[in-house]
Amino acid sequence: MIEIKDKKNCVGCTACAEICPKKCIQMKPDEEGFLYPVVDKSRCVECNACNTVCPIQSPVDEKEKLQKAYLVQHCDEKVRLDSSAGGAFTAIATVVLQKGGVVFGAAYDENFHVQHTYIEAVDELKKFRNSKYVQSELGDAFCLVKSFLQKGRWVCFSGTPCQIEGLSRFLRKPYEKLVLVDVVCHGIPSPLIWNKYLEYQEQSFPNPDNIRFRDKFYGYKYSTMSIIQNGKNVYHAGSQLDPMLRAFFSDTCDRPSCYECPFKKRYRVSDFTIWDCFSVYDFDKKLDDDKGTTRVLCHSQKAASLMQEVMEYARCKEVSADKLVAGVKEMFESVPMNLNRTVFLADATKLSGKELFEKYYPVTKKVKVKTAIRKVLLVTGIYGTMKKCLNRVRGR
Ligand SMILES: Cc1cc2nc3c(=O)[nH]c(=O)nc-3n(C[C@H](O)[C@H](O)[C@H](O)COP(=O)(O)OP(=O)(O)OC[C@H]3O[C@@H](n4cnc5c(N)ncnc54)[C@H](O)[C@@H]3O)c2cc1C
Structure with a gap:
């Protein structure tokens, strides 16, 4: 029977729950909001199908092929x-x-x-x-x-x-x-953090039509989180300002x-x-x-x-x-874990969305200045050129 001793060893893919002939595995959220398999031991027949199907426990070798x-x-x-x-x-x-x-x-x-x-x-x-x-x-x-x-x-x-x-x-x-x-x-990222974000945005933008992580309001090179309400783009903030994008790109959740x-x-x-x-x-x-x-x-x-x-x-x-x-x-390469991850996710279970994001991703003077500079660079067309140079330096 599948037993997740170290959470790093479960991606939450559901293969174990779906293959189980007795349907005795359910995917349930942990305190961080991620789903993990939970076995009803009284119904398990120890067929081991769950362990065999697991892509982490029984990995497939990488095979070079023509691409x-x-x-x-x-x-x-x-x-x-x-x-x-x-x-x-x-x-x-x-x-x-x-x-x-x-x-x-x-x-x-x-x-x-x-x-x-x-x-x-x-x-x-x-x-x-x-x-x-x-x-x-x-x-x-x-x-x-x-x-x-x-x-x-x-x-x-x-x-x-x-x-x-x-x-x-x-x-x-x-x-x-x-x-x-x-x-x-x-x-x-964690569905718990996403729920906190929805709660946080709900106060300013209730009942949105859509929420877009990658809106091209300012173009592709600087896509933003955007909220559409009554057919209008009422909120758009990039990765230096929007707290959900900041949490995502800083590998905190x-x-x-x-x-x-x-x-x-x-x-x-x-x-x-x-x-x-x-x-x-x-x-x-x-x-x-x-x-x-x-x-x-x-x-x-x-x-x-x-x-x-x-x-x-x-x-x-x-x-x-x-x-x-x-x-x-x-x-x-896997992303490196942010040192704040544990406290951020623990706080997410106790704080409101507003309290959480204001604590970890406050809109400081520095953030405001960065945002203003970015907007000027975008309007003047310099942003695209800068990003090109940066990508070349990074070898992308
Ligand atoms: C969680 C995540 C992380 C990513 N990280 C990178 C990255 O680091 N670098 C990079 O270059 N590209 C990344 N991408 C891919 C990139 O954002 C685009 O999805 C990709 O370039 C395809 O774009 P498109 O315009 O062809 O398709 P789109 O029209 O953008 O299609 C979106 C596709 O993504 C799938 N999708 C969307 N959200 C999820 C989700 N939560 N879980 C599973 N599937 C989803 C949809 O089913 C659909 O197939 C990431 C995508 C996701 C979902």
């Missing part, structure tokens, strides 16, 4: 602006829907909690667009994927690398009509397993890996229009042939796979 690489920009400008990067995910998902398939991804429910769900029509894809920097609840998504595949349907499943490895282990065998899409993942993530690698079990391309000018200056570009790495022959269909919906420029992954730290 194709692309820079992708969706042809529909609205879709591209709505997406975190260039809208490659929408283009890949559209190809699967056109084959009569279903698409799984992370969406908000009516209370802005992030969960995996599926859709069957192209106009519903907007639910999945835009990264939500909070761990999504998978529910019974893995079982649903299996049942769609068994009915002969095409299925596209998108998620974090740990979710994709978990699903792949759960399914046990390759399916011709399954398309796995993972993101390059910085790390995955990620799942324990993220700090030693075993899925940070180049060769993956997915068909596609997608991530941002802020330095598109290093590949092709003509593509650098500050509206967003997705880097797409194809790991399988299936992905390479689907790319021919993706080209109907998106501009795709083939590039060298080595160049695409060069200097991409988040693909290879």
